[in-house]
Amino acid sequence: MARYLFQRLLATAPVMLTVLAIVFLLLHIGPGDPAAAMAGDNASPEQITQIRQRLHLDQPLPVQFLIYLRQLAQFDLGVSVYSGRPVATMILQRAEPTLMLALTTSLLSVLLAVPAGVFAARRLGRATDYLVMGLSVAGFSVPVFVVGYALIQLFAIELGWLPVQGYRPLASGAWNTLRSLTLPTVALTFLFAALVARITRATMLNVLSEDYIRTARAKGVPDGRILMVHALKNIGVPVVTVVGTSFAALLGGVVVTESVFNIPGIGRLTVDAILARDYPVVQGVMLVFAVVLVLVNVLVDLSYALFDPRIRQGER
């Protein structure tokens, strides 16, 4: 197990380096100049040149990349071109809203979608199956900003039950945090629950057609027991895979949802940094996101052993 974990983590090193190189190249060969944007409209060419020198943007690209790698080797993600603040601090400031939103959305999606998917599979071809799948299609099809604005209009503006916008950190009290996350969580859950429900239903249908389920039925095992004991555990691997990758995607930031609900998360930080060509921030966010993605994938892989004894056997 430890060896497997070590090997997986070691394998991430080249992935990280590739991500770094690609992000660095894409940013620097693309159009746009942070020095000009930073200096503003009234800046003279000399002032822009000074800023460019200060940011090492006057150096050849390989030199700039080496400077960046040297920084990283010292566990330094650099500082924002604009605010001069450490990138690591900026990411940490934006991490809590994103992490909390990812957690609440994933949790609510699983709580709603897994039973709904199982139920739909169990009631295959009946009205309830069509209802669940209809909702699932709607969840996929309706843009999240439409759902978001509709929720805001009803629950925040008309009824006044929940805040329109903003994120209240955990330090302000868990109740405040939950209130501020309720509407964005519900809006995102429409999308993610739809995905999980469809996967759950499809997987469950496969499992229910397996020989061992038929055998259990032939032996007179009650339907409920077949479903809960024999079938449910066997849909774990694909469902956990989908939930894991969805969670990782949520951690990468959900820009539209963050904009609609004015949540200061990673997504907005990334987009703002890209639009302003704030190279260190974009590079830092991408690096952290790549690390998170790899870690979530490793955790998902490890979780397979919980659901499938064959994987546990294989490890031994």
Next chain:
Amino acid sequence: MLRAAVIAAGLAGSLTLAAGVRAPAQAETVLRIKNTGDIKQLDALFTSSYPTRDMAYLIYDTLFSLDGNYQVQPQMVEDYTRSQDGRTYTFKLRDGLKFHDGKPVTSGDCIASIERWMKKDSLGAELEKRLEAIKPVDAATFEVRLKEPFARILDGFGRMTAYPLFIMPERLAKTPATTELKEFVGSGPFKLMPEEWIPGVKFVLAKNPDYKPRSEPPSGLAGGKIAGVDRIERIQFSDDLSAVNALLAGEIDYVAELPPEMLPVLEKDKAIKVEKAPVLGKNLQVVINHTQPPMDNVRIRQALQYAISQSDSMQALFGSRKDLYQLCPALFMCGSPYETAVGSERFMKQDFEKARALLKEAGYDGTPIVYLHPMDLKAQRDVGTVMVSSMRKAGFVVEDVQMDTATMFTRRASKASPRQGGWNVFITGFAGDALMDPLTNPYVTGACEKAFIGWPCDKPLQDLWQAFLTAGDEAARKTAAIAMQARANEIVTYIPLGQYNDLSAWRKTVSGFVPGATLTYWNARKSD
């Protein structure tokens, strides 16, 4: 029973967790505003960003300030004298001025701040050229000795430019103008809460209890600055509709720039007031690259004047709401001291026939005009689309290069040929406070390489700029300003596309905004 217990336990848990919330002090009033742009930096000499400058006006005080009639009035200065020969000025500070760190404002602080400012501001640089000495007389008095009389010294100390003269402690003002400040200590009516300032999220100011306002009523940026609220929170939104929703729900109090399409939603709500922003206004401008063919030909630039339509441009922005804009012939803004219509005939009446005639006369051979068209700025995107269409109707061949703003910022700085990464024409916007003064209007220097992007190069215009700078009285300045406009329109340094005010919306619980060149919040009040 069990259910009730669970609910009770949940509520108790929530209350316990919520107890960690910092309860606002009783009667603490917080003005929450949504303004355009983000505050990423706060050194107003390090960036010419208007959002930074406008927030800096709340933190820092100035020696002089522009009043509501755009006249310079003493602000931190109690009194000043000018010697008979016009070469020596003595300034005495008001009693009781204190920085946010508790230390008194001294003449040494003012001198260091002036020295830093002179390195950056254009009028500051003119002052530095004429400066013989600047020295303290006592803790609250300092003297400026000039090599020659220079009447614009007070304008320099008080005018509203991209780089205003903000007074800060000497220890900070000694920082070279090329090095960004990391600490922001002023003596203005509000002080920065640095730990609550998160770029892209929130910028927070708190009332400075030690501030001693002037006794005069507020007028523009001058007069008594009275902090009417305990805190100002400038909240960053990336979506206009979210800001409007927050205003409707009472989560914020003021939206500075409102897209006109949001009007119907807000006008229905009786708790909200929608008005033109109480500032001078702004306009969009056609910027022309004077260094590259075919726009290096004055006849072709004049053809462009005939091609544009202020009316069409403003309608692209505001639709049928004619009350929100005005067609303005003045390069120095309508409603400003130097308003004049001289030389505006070509761009105030669109005439494709005359444009075509001028193009023919100039021998225009159909070389494509490379037009930089940012698609992520609504005004530039929409007006640009109208503009490109008009140019084509007038006989120009236009290459409409669509891009994002950051790319445009880079490309417009290029003096290369339009076929090799350069450009011919683009639209940008400056606020009225910059355009209204011939010394801060970036388009009328004619200063070639040192001019604003577009680099118009014209000796008569340079001479007129100097004449305005050194004019001894207001009548002479007015004469020079009229001549500058006439010359700038003749050589077509830029073309204004109409003057407008942003729509602002605020909850009726908020009052006290002072009209002026730009919006400040120091007299704003908020009731329950």
